[in-house]
Amino acid sequence: MTSKTKTKKTRKAAKAKPNHKGLLIVVEGVDGSGKSTQLEMLQNWLNANGFATVKTEWTSSETVRPLIKKIKKTETIVSPETFSLLGLADFAERYDKIIEPSLRAGKIVLCDRYIYTAYARDTSRGLDLPWIEHLYSFAPKPDLAFYFHVKPEVAISRKINMPKFYEAGADLNLHSNIKKSFCIFQKRIINAYLGLAKKEGLTVVDGETEICVTFPKVQHIVAKAIQDKFKIKLL
């Protein structure tokens, strides 16, 4: 092993252990996987137990969101690189202004989508994973990451509205039919997520099972993380 790869590994290992006082919990998965509902339930439960929580969603910054929204709505074609950097800009705003300060203050930060969304989506647009990892390298790995898995067929069947341009990956010329394009793109993203879940050790939750069955499992894992971090017994 060369010294270069050694340093890289050490850095990665150091990053795996967040050194802030707070707790960073993220949910990942495609739309319709139930992740947002479960995250909201989790927040209510934590708040009811007296924890200070902060929740932040993907593409929700006050400053960058309007620009991304405009590009999506007007179906302006931008390159995958530009699209990826715009998503990063939104994340960076929320990271610097919300996530990082909240973690420093010892709060529980709940992220509806985190870096893995970019990893999955941007690589599905043909970009190299090492570059995407580099772009997001200022953000720590979460203490807990749940990936809500649904099969592509299920994700597609849960989609009632007509897929939007970028959501369908229509910028990639996958198929002339927007619904078909959406199916191809969803499959790519779900496959990317599955790969990431394995590589990054995300906790896979079955998004096809009833929430009343899966939520207690999520609660249990969160309770354990809280006990480890704050020495408080929740369940």
Next chain:
Amino acid sequence: MSTNTKNKIRPGKLIVIEGIDGAGKTTVIRKLKKRLRSKGHKVVLSEWRESLTIGGYLKQLGEEGIKLSPHAFSTLHAADFADRVMREITPALDRGDIVICDRYFYTEIVRDAGLHMDSKWSEGLFPFAPKPDLIVYIDISLNTSLARVRKRIKKNGKPGSLNKTLQNTTGSLIGSLDSTTGIMINSKYTEDGDPMTDIEREKIKFGFQLITRKKYDELFRKEKNVARIDGEKGRNTVFSHSLAAIKNALK
């Protein structure tokens, strides 16, 4: 439009002009463009923060006094740059034109360095950028930079006023500081108001320029195809030296 296009051989030539504020980039570019066109070359000018999709939005944020976080400022400028690469730079290079870039991604790297951000991170943002055939780096001392910028303020009006010149270019020391750095150093973006006097800003600007100039030096030591031009010399000398370097690169 996709990745890994940077090493593709294209018929055009990419000329990048870089230098700290007051180096004389705008003046020399205007003259170069005129001269090259008169010699029958097709010349396309691509300016920093001027992309079709994002440039206007960035300017609007500036005009409204909205401050992006340090990482967001860098990445939104990187997005702006990526948009120009796809829309302006790459197509022009494919057509065989000469593309003159008023600043390139080096501008973002030196700015980030000036804000004490992680240089490794900034330097890794731009693997998609086409490699310049020539970088014209106009170097001036910090004293000259400050003197020229101060002169510009006097000419262009009151510092800090939100007129168009200030927002479009580095029209004033204050406008320049804010538009270059994106945040106020020593003051958090979450705080209201501006606690700094002009003198304090000037001092900070000086420290900022000091680091950015050092960073330019470091970056261009590593790059090939760099023509270092002494910007302290008169504008005619700067022009003729730049033109000579370009002619050489066009061979």
